[in-house]
Amino acid sequence: MTHETNQLVVRQQRLESDGVLSLTLDRPDGASLPEWEPGAHIDLVLPSGTIRQYSLCGDPTDKTSYRIAVLKENEGRGGSREIHDTVRVGDLLAVRGPRNLFPLEQAAHYVLIAGGIGVTPILAMARQLTRENASWSALYGGRSRASMAFADELHALGDVTIYPTDEYGNLDLEAALSDVPPGTAVYCCGPEGLLQATKSTCERLLGESAMHFERFGAPAVGADPAAAAEASEGQSPEEFEVELRRTGCTLKVPADRTLLDVVLEANPDILYSCEDGFCGSCETRVLDGIPEHHDSILSEADREKGETMMICVGRSRTPKLVLDA
Template sequence: MADVLSPPPALRLRVQDTVREADGVLGLLLADPWGAPLPAWEPGAHLEVSLPSGRIRHYSLSGDPGDLSTYRLGVLRDQGGRGGSEEIHTSIPAGSLLDVRGPVNRFPLVPAERYAFIAGGIGITPLLPMVREAAARGAAWSLLYGGRTLTSMAYRDELAALGGGNLVLAPEDTHGRLDIDSLLRGLPDTAAVYCCGPAGLIAAVESRCAALFPARPPHVERFTAAPDTALGSASGPDEGGFEVELRRSGAVLHVPPGRSLLDVVREAVPSVPSSCEQGICGTCETKVLAGAPDHRDSVLSEAEKAAGNTMMICVGRSRGGARLVLDL
């Protein structure tokens, strides 16, 4: 796993071009302003993008890892979101400069002889480089890709060039909901299953894989929080709240029930970085010096959660209500 506590230095990149990839999906091509090669990356990687408004957003790299002249991002316009995608679609023309960090990869492509990919909507962005890599390795693969309509589904031509009979495009307006059993049924239990898309799709894939391949859970990347990240839900409610000590600043703060640890920490450290505030991006990962975190994120592995060395303070709590000591 990439060390988010010591992230790569920021890069200032120029928006070389913007491209309409599909209905509601804008592609950004980012390049070094002086033409230098960009840092290498592998399928599944993403960039942390600082927008002119100060918002921080994470976007998967959807281009070719073999071409380090540009990075390609695909951004779905979500008019009901928190403003990041709307800003990109309306306020960042070609020629703009953006500060980015990364690439960081928390969704790597593991070695396997067979892959099953399931994409919903903009969830195709991290999976496209994986499909390309699987094809290059000579591995058997299949992709089930759904969206609202065919014209809303990005990168169809690129996938068709790779896919042949391995690719199934299933727009909801003509095909209904994705038939994930048609893809999973008959797979060997050694196959690697990858899914990225809406929360409902990921939950359905996890449920079916638990029944079919209980020893091999699917590899997933979320764009929204998992159902168990709400305050008070992971290990029971912390009815009296808990204390957090910020070792570097010396502050000791009370975190009441129903209020996030991140929100309270900001009272003493306003500059603490955050982005998703749902436990899915890793921006707010913080070193734990003492105490037992109650992890509610979808970023850390089970082994990392058990170690308790870091936590995502946007959703994490204190196990048992004891004091947490953070390196802040």
């Protein structure tokens, strides 16, 4: 899929909490940026060429700047360390997007649940719901108050409970979800353990359809048995063909190579990042054929439509797949 790319300048950096640095980005000429809605994220191309995804946590009504926040992960893949250690005010960064894989949908009431740096999309949602006078509440958990970015900013917006683990233990999901109005939607972003606990509680108390989530990493092995079962159904052929319509070529995808690897040989400009099917950078439009999905992003309805796929983990259920790439 195509998304607009802009060269943006880092106008401001601010340490929001222990290990969390926010960046404010805008155009060098101060012109308007592409609009976005809560839940959206951007792809940030770092000076090293590394691509990472960050949720927008500013105000969608601000048309001239984006704000993101980055947790420094010393044991991560290096992107966050590069931002903390080398990116400075005045630097130009390539930004692609915004894209929204975690949009707010209409609901009678909202429960927003954030864990750690997962507060970033939740903050934008809370701001929007407050502006709309919607019914909502939020829980925000973290290791300690010192590590919880935007806690005061979020708390000032409405009915928000702050849960530092070192003071109160883990989030009380049972209490948060046991007495809510019919038609409540639950939006959760955070580490895998929180997502799984929220999903389990939500399914038991409100039903599976109430749960909406975004993860910042690949799901743990065995964390979602239903997804694993679906992924194992209807295995791909030993080999299939992929036609890249815009590139103008047809390639063989062997059983022992990923679709992304093969596509990159013909079109090295294809955007990708996680290679685990959770970030959405490589989402590509399917023009013909039936994709086999192995990502953790698309809904069941989107998978059945087969209009797009994550080519880093997806394959084909048909002998030939035609992609808009």
